[in-house]
Amino acid sequence: MSTAVEYARPETRRKPVYDMMDDIVISGIAGRFPESDNMDEYADNLFKNIDMVTEDDRRWPIDLNSGIVGRSGKLKEIDKFDSVFFSTFGLLADAMDPQARILLETTYEAICDAGINPQTLRGSRTGVYVGINTVACADGYPQNDFDDCRRKEAALWVYGTSKALYANRISFMFDLHGPSTLIDTACSSSMVALQNAVAEMRTGNCEMAIVGTGNLVQAPFSNHVYTSIGLLASDGKCKVWDKRADGFVRSETVGCLLLQRRSQAKRVYATVVHAKTNTDGFKSIGLFSPFWLRQRDLMIETYEEAGVDPKEIKFFESHGTGTNVGDPQEAKAIADAYCQDRKEPLLLGAVKSNLGHSEGSSGLNSIGKVIVMFENKSIPANLHFQEAKPEIEVVVNNILKPVLKNTPFAGGIVGVNSFGVGGVNAHALLKSWDKEADPDIFNIVTPIPRLVNACGRTPEAVNHIFDFIEKNPLKVNREFLALIGEPMKSQAPKGSAGFPHRGYLVIKEETLGDGTKQLTYNRTINAAGRTNQNWLCFSGMGSQWTGMARPLMAIPTFAESLNACAEALKPLNFDLMSLLLSDDKEELKKNVTNPFVAITAMQIALYDLLCLLDIQFEGIIGHSFGEVACAYADKCLTREQAILTSYWRGKIVESAKLPRGMLAAVGLSWEETIKRCPDGIVAACHNGSDSVTISGLYDNMLKFIDQLKSENVFVRPVAGGDFPYHSPFMNLVAPQLLAQLNRVIPRPPERCPTPRLSVCVRPLLWSRSPTIQYDSSRPKPPRPPLCHNEKKPNLRGMKPCSGGRLHCHRVYIECHFVSFFVSDFNENFADNKRSSVHSLPQKPE
Incomplete structure (x- = not known):
């Protein structure tokens, strides 16, 4: 058996192989968004122009909203966790922050989404970069969870809720040997995590990277604080760029991206052309106010270092919160950086108008929206915009044009912006993957029937996969079936309950009496019990x-x-x-x-x-x-x-x-x-x-x-x-x-x-x-x-x-x-x- 000393020997350490010229791509994504359990539901809500912000008692009784707006963006469920699958004993699972639990789930899903069996990453130099936003005392005190703080079980409060362990727990669970870092720069945290991951991959410090983020609004305390300082909108809507804008509405998001080099990736959602960060430094307007000049400088540096002509950018996804301070500053920065000598307006997105401001994880919402755009060749509309705020002249004069209806998108490079209350700015350029689809890509059973294997924790989980394949013929093609093949060859991690239920689906093409053809699906699901011996x-x-x-x-x-x-x-x-x-x-x-x-x-x-x-x-x-x-x-x-x-x-x-x-x-x-x-x-x-x-x-x-x-x-x-x-x-x-x-x-x-x-x-x-x-x-x-x-x-x-x-x-x-x-x-x-x-x-x- 290998010892810690043996692992430290230079001859046994894996030396990273990298190519500075090899593109870094987003190959996997998974997330929980307001009213959206996955990326498909998120895309559906965006294109249906649904306001994903609601008022209900899922987090606390409505009568506690006295004096504050009761609306917020909420995940559908945060109370469920399969502890035996993730090798976590019950008491610790109960004490864990729901964000930490969902981060484990979405990490697994993002890796599978990239067509990778998570077990094949064990021992790899995969980095983990988690961006979050913490608020003082938001976790409460241990006596809230344990009657007697002198009991040893009370220590689980530390291990379960410590934000420092968000990234480390992922590295531990999946046995990843690259950097494991938590980043908190307030609202720009997830975008800064993306930039850190890209930089570390380019220097060879890791082979691939998981970029995670999370934000949950679990108690009304911070809402009262935000209301008292005038940050929250009176009607619970982010009215970005609009003259009625008076603040943002809080929201939730937890999710992950998987970054790989293009030469290694099985799927490409987007290429990260470049990503950079900077800080406002000292400014006379104070620490907490954004500064358009530093944001503009960052944007220019980003596209110049990437060798991108700013006029190539046809769409820009803004940070856009709906605050009276932030929107005018950001709009001025965008126009000054990207709209010099531009002949047509720059289309402007603001996803917070659709689902609220999820603070440290808001960057994932923006990136997720851009991926949805790339996949569907269409830009979802912003919500709650009626008339431009007079102070934002670049919007009034149509230099920047908010997207008010679902708009066709031909592909190309887009800008994504983010900034935090402490002055940390982040900017990224993402390029669509414009590979021409094979015209026969949907001929999944030609010339022979198709066998699809699946495994899951329950029979319902296996049926869920098969149901998706049957009911979504426009999403199920050869590439999709090839991608799900490898993750289904699943071996349980150490200590995990694994996938005790296995199934297979046989897809055949039959010719009807009138000569038309249709697909038939026959499925079989069994309890595996343990690994078969054949x-x-x-x-x-x-x-x-x-x-x-x-x-x-x-x-x-x-x-x-x-x-x-x-x-x-x-x-x-x-x-x-x-x-x-x-x-x-x-x-x-x-x-x-x-x-x-x-x-x-x-x-x-x-x-x-x-x-x-x-x-x-x-x-x-x-x-x-x-x-x-x-x-x-x-x-x-x-x-x-x-x-x-x-x-x-x-x-x-x-x-x-x-x-x-x-x-x-x-x-x-x-x-x-x-x-x-x-x-x-x-x-x-x-x-x-x-x-x-x-x-x-x-x-x-x-x-x-x-x-x-x-x-x-x-x-x-x-x-x-x-x-x-x-x-x-x-x-x-x-x-x-x-x-x-x-x-x-x-x-x-x-x-x-x-x-x-x-x-x-x-x-x-x-x-x-x-x-x-x-x-x-x-x-x-x-x-x-x-x-x-x-x-x-x-x-x-x-x-x-x-x-x-x-x-x-x-x-x-x-x-x-x-x-x-x-x-x-x-x-x-x-x-x-x-x-x-x-x-x-x-x-x-």
């Missing part, structure tokens, strides 16, 4: 069917694997692709080699596809002819060796003077089958307690089949079983087959450590030793099980070996094309209530 079974003969490769050829990995098998067979003048894609129902029956090669090639390609999906297998099972593909999965054989093994096995059987034979499945026990088999017939495969495959001479088999049918015993011939496989009659081909296999497999590679169950070799469960079946000191391998399999019975089939080894595993997948052993698996593992059995793919009806 076993993969390769079955044998009887699974082949005409054109069986066609449905999966649209998947590149599957097609590439089959083509590689075909290339290996070309020198032997064997056309594998024609065989697998043929419509001729007799093609697979023309000789013995065709079904052998077809089955092995398909199983190899299916296994390669499962590997692409990163499915981990606890063990693999080879049954009958499925031993060949099983050996490939076990890394005993290369793809070329496996397909040539099947080819030569078929060719040698064809050329040998073997008696005609047959295979059949019967519904008898292994013991009863052995007793009842007449001369010329043997019990070949032990599949289950009442499922056995028999093998023998053709005429003898026909008579025995008729006899069993007359006794109402289940019996079914196995397709492709034209010879008495797994019987002593196959001894005739063993020497020739072994000689050919020694040429195809001159020196087998070492096995992988995955346990492998062979149903024709004792002991049944192979050792984990990588060379258990082969002596690497010999120039040629001894008789391998691939030859042994040809003439020996499959002793125990799907029955668990001694000690019930397989009973501890959860999921059994039959890598086959007809469901041979689903019922046998279900029977044999019936006592394992958490087991499930699947087969893939299925022969179409």
Whole structure:
């Protein structure tokens, strides 16, 4: 185990790799806004021009509003927190500031929004920058939460409400090793946090950054103070730039951004062209008043350092609070910096008119609005503007033009401004991501059905994801589905309850009677319980069917694997692709080699596809002819060796003077089958307690089949079983087959450590030793099980070996094309209530 000393060694520290020329982008965003639980609801409220400020008793009784305006912007819920998911014990979770709890939630969401599994960031040099605005004594005193301050539990008040821990708690929870900083510059805090994050990324101090912020209005005390000094609007509305403006209305917001370098990002909401901060310094008008000249200087420095022509800026999102002091100063700064020699008015936004002033987190509201603009190519309207304040001449004279209705936006660079009561100013330039969308981006099921995996804390959470996909066809495209894929591969953090519910959604396209097409959605949700342990079974003969490769050829990995098998067979003048894609129902029956090669090639390609999906297998099972593909999965054989093994096995059987034979499945026990088999017939495969495959001479088999049918015993011939496989009659081909296999497999590679169950070799469960079946000191391998399999019975089939080894595993997948052993698996593992059995793919009806 690594120690703290080892972590400090220079050779073990990760050295950041960065490029000063690589753009920094916003790749993820998540937030809670007034009356908006997420960015979609926020966008919907903005474009519907809804006033998100309300008057109700969600924070305190309305009768406490005596003497103050009762309106404020409020989050829908702040009282819920999944402590077991975020590894937080109950007492601490109860003592935690709701802002701290929601910051953890939105951090997780922002990372997922960027298409990243949060667990992959553990140990990374990811910085955390949280901007907030604190008010003296706003947290109260510990006796408000604990009756006796001498009790040790009272210390939780410190750990739960300390603002210093906002950033540190995120770094701890997600195991992030970059800077972890709290920033409080009053109302400009979140924009200053953004600037700090961008600067640290450009200097290589962190690889990516989380920019968080929060503001909740939980008690009326500060509202009374703000009212007494004339900051709050008399009607509870931010009337920015308007002659009726008389202050702002308080509001709430908690949320996060994820910043990445463009070369690393899977999605781009906006490029941060540049961000800077400065301070007013001394000014004769006093500490608490904004100063237009310093704001103007900052704006000019920002676009000059970025090499941006100010006339390129077509839209500017202002700080705009609706105060008599702030609005005129900011308007003068904007006009002086951006409107020299401008021919058309500069469009002006003020999102505080829509949702109020969330103080330290107000910068996130502005950035969130700009992202909404970029995504929808439209600017949401400002609210509560009727007539410009006469003192703001640049608005009166139409140099700056407030956006009063939803207005089309063609993209480009926009300015975002913010300033704090102490004189700290922040300014950023954001550029839209104008990548042209692929016209086929909404063809999510062409040419094959789409599988969507999801996980959640509850079945309702998984259904919520699937419901969104079904009900929002204009938002669900290939990029969206690709982005949610990685976060769904979720591993629970240490101490976390994780996601105990998993589900999958299959989206298919169906053609209706009138020729129109529609999508169908089929979902399945299960309780995972714990991480599944998967076993993969390769079955044998009887699974082949005409054109069986066609449905999966649209998947590149599957097609590439089959083509590689075909290339290996070309020198032997064997056309594998024609065989697998043929419509001729007799093609697979023309000789013995065709079904052998077809089955092995398909199983190899299916296994390669499962590997692409990163499915981990606890063990693999080879049954009958499925031993060949099983050996490939076990890394005993290369793809070329496996397909040539099947080819030569078929060719040698064809050329040998073997008696005609047959295979059949019967519904008898292994013991009863052995007793009842007449001369010329043997019990070949032990599949289950009442499922056995028999093998023998053709005429003898026909008579025995008729006899069993007359006794109402289940019996079914196995397709492709034209010879008495797994019987002593196959001894005739063993020497020739072994000689050919020694040429195809001159020196087998070492096995992988995955346990492998062979149903024709004792002991049944192979050792984990990588060379258990082969002596690497010999120039040629001894008789391998691939030859042994040809003439020996499959002793125990799907029955668990001694000690019930397989009973501890959860999921059994039959890598086959007809469901041979689903019922046998279900029977044999019936006592394992958490087991499930699947087969893939299925022969179409």
